[in-house]
Amino acid sequence: MRVVPRAGILDPQGNAVAGALGSLGFDGISEVHVGRLITLRLLAASEADARERAEAMCRRLLANPVTEDFEIRVAS
Amino acid sequence: MKIGVVTFPGSNCDYDCLHAVEETIGGQAIYLWHAEADLQGSDAVFLPGGFSYGDYLRAGAIARVSPIMEEVRAFANAGGPVAGICNGFQILCEAGLLPGGLIRNRSLRFASRSVRLRVEATDSLWMSRYEAGQVLRVPIAHGEGCYVADEATLDELESSARVAFRYMGEASPNGSARNIAGIVNEAGNVLGMMPHPERAVDALLGSTDGVPLFRAVESHLNAGVGR
Numbered sequence: 001m002r003v004v005p006r007a008g009i010l011d012p013q014g015n016a017v018a019g020a021l022g023s024l025g026f027d028g029i030s031e032v033h034v035g036r037l038i039t040l041r042l043l044a045a046s047e048a049d050a051r052e053r054a055e056a057m058c059r060r061l062l063a064n065p066v067t068e069d070f071e072i073r074v075a076s
Numbered sequence: 077m078k079i080g081v082v083t084f085p086g087s088n089c090d091y092d093c094l095h096a097v098e099e100t101i102g103g104q105a106i107y108l109w110h111a112e113a114d115l116q117g118s119d120a121v122f123l124p125g126g127f128s129y130g131d132y133l134r135a136g137a138i139a140r141v142s143p144i145m146e147e148v149r150a151f152a153n154a155g156g157p158v159a160g161i162c163n164g165f166q167i168l169c170e171a172g173l174l175p176g177g178l179i180r181n182r183s184l185r186f187a188s189r190s191v192r193l194r195v196e197a198t199d200s201l202w203m204s205r206y207e208a209g210q211v212l213r214v215p216i217a218h219g220e221g222c223y224v225a226d227e228a229t230l231d232e233l234e235s236s237a238r239v240a241f242r243y244m245g246e247a248s249p250n251g252s253a254r255n256i257a258g259i260v261n262e263a264g265n266v267l268g269m270m271p272h273p274e275r276a277v278d279a280l281l282g283s284t285d286g287v288p289l290f291r292a293v294e295s296h297l298n299a300g301v302g303r
Contacts, residue, residue: 005179009224010251012182061141064134064170066177067224 002071003063004035077103080118084110084139089125096274100290110142120157123164135220136166165268174268176225182251186219192244197237200264201296205288212285214271221270223252
């Protein structure tokens, strides 16, 4: 699960990182966001089942729906 | 009258909160342990400041699934007075008992200082001893106190007189939307605020502006309009 600050919500960490990259001479940078990556091993009947459960985990705990968006990747 | 103060692993303002209750309210103040689903007959509950679960995942995210939080939720839904201060506010937002959320301060700095607050709506049980427009001096101490919510929620908070406190001055200390420092729920029995009223109950420590908040819940309970 990849959790990132919701689009349009203030992301002070992303802004600070953008500034730091700029001061190292990396140019042309915009829209820097800092999020978190959560990996887990899950025993599931199918990929769809795994995805559904991962989504529920994100909605209920791993991401805050007010401030964050999430993406799920399933590998078996 | 019995007032409960919840201790989570990483709470660090629980003693201050208990002390403030003892100093300001005529009644018994007790600690409630996060792992026990029991409010022990508390007539009001405080969720104190600190760094519950080391702020892992998000501030308040883990604490809100503690066994005691189910009891706090039921108590709040039944109209019981609940106040979350600092980390307690973050926990109430994570639990969905208050709208919005609290993210990293805009400055990225931990903000620890005394701030001026303006009292906004005074209709709720927690605010009854303040006057609208009154200016308070209360300390803040937080790294994740930037209040955010979508525009519709912010508009509703304002139009339904649920903004309890606002930071004064040109810029809020953390970047909060509309300078919001504290809000109440729709019924007015649940209050969340980032500043620390429990650190403002003794003139020796620079301010007694937090006292009316504690006296307000005392009056409410004495009037017997609690549960």
